[in-house]
Amino acid sequence: MRNIDEDNITDTFMGYMGSDMDPRLRVVLGCLVKHLHRFATEVNLTHEEWNKGIEFLEKAGRISNAQRHEFVLLSDVLGLSSLVDMLHSSPQGTSSSVLGPFHIPDSPPLPLGGDLRKDFPDPILLVKGTIKDPQGNPIPDATLDIWQTAPNGLYSSQDPDQETYSFHGIQSVGDDGRYAFTTLRPVEYTVPTDGPVGDILRACGRHPWRPAHLHFIVKADGYKTLVTEIFSADDPYLDQDTVFGVREDLIMRYQKMQASSFPDEGYDLSGKVDEPYWKVVFDLTLVPID
Numbered sequence: 001m002r003n004i005d006e007d008n009i010t011d012t013f014m015g016y017m018g019s020d021m022d023p024r025l026r027v028v029l030g031c032l033v034k035h036l037h038r039f040a041t042e043v044n045l046t047h048e049e050w051n052k053g054i055e056f057l058e059k060a061g062r063i064s065n066a067q068r069h070e071f072v073l074l075s076d077v078l079g080l081s082s083l084v085d086m087l088h089s090s091p092q093g094t095s096s097s098v099l100g101p102f103h104i105p106d107s108p109p110l111p112l113g114g115d116l117r118k119d120f121p122d123p124i125l126l127v128k129g130t131i132k133d134p135q136g137n138p139i140p141d142a143t144l145d146i147w148q149t150a151p152n153g154l155y156s157s158q159d160p161d162q163e164t165y166s167f168h169g170i171q172s173v174g175d176d177g178r179y180a181f182t183t184l185r186p187v188e189y190t191v192p193t194d195g196p197v198g199d200i201l202r203a204c205g206r207h208p209w210r211p212a213h214l215h216f217i218v219k220a221d222g223y224k225t226l227v228t229e230i231f232s233a234d235d236p237y238l239d240q241d242t243v244f245g246v247r248e249d250l251i252m253r254y255q256k257m258q259a260s261s262f263p264d265e266g267y268d269l270s271g272k273v274d275e276p277y278w279k280v281v282f283d284l285t286l287v288p289i290d
Helices: 010-018 023-042 047-063 070-077 080-086 198-203
Strands: 122-133 143-147 168-172 176-186 213-219 226-232 255-257 278-282
Touching: 010 023, 047 070, 047 198, 070 080, 070 198, 122 198, 168 176
Parallel strands: 122 278
Antiparallel strands: 122 176, 143 168, 143 213, 213 226, 255 278
């Protein structure tokens, strides 16, 4: 078409798509382009601003690698990651929350009662719960992929001083659906601000802080995979998470416990705890695949 203008360019784009195009791609890409064209028209986008946007995307690409996914981080701080989570979370199950840009696949096995703390100092956190279906029945043979930051607020993929799988582990549960492990109490931390996403946060006058949390990916045959995080009820950033990941049902409550109450068996640290520790019980509910 030769007579393209601002009024017909969107329809022209739609007309260029082939008849054998994947139907879902037609819907998603077509809607994306419609909104992009409408956005550019609404703000009267200038050439300088368009170039700024292209430069931003190029910077995000250059800083991304196998350990750092700047485009995921961008999606997180814009609220897109959480919106997609909320669109596809079932009210019958535990809410999903952002995966984040620092998950490492193929973590080593973590036995029931295993310890993620290793040689890091206190405070110890004992975490346990049951993986259930919406009726409250335990789900056998589920797996729980667990990860968190170290006390310095860095994930192992960010920190050359940590081992590759520091604070990472995959636990298999038994017939009773029970999981249990020890770790360190998570800390608040900032998302990376040394790249283009940091520029966006500063330009918007936003802080980069996330409330302390544990990450979980829970899988079981016949159930939808759950990607989620759980947060501390007393965290100062609970109501201002920079990636919008907090949900009411994902808030855990720590109990401070005396050393004498630590289980005598069943944990790697049984018989080794001589200081007060923290405990949290948090059950996870998976939704069956339709």
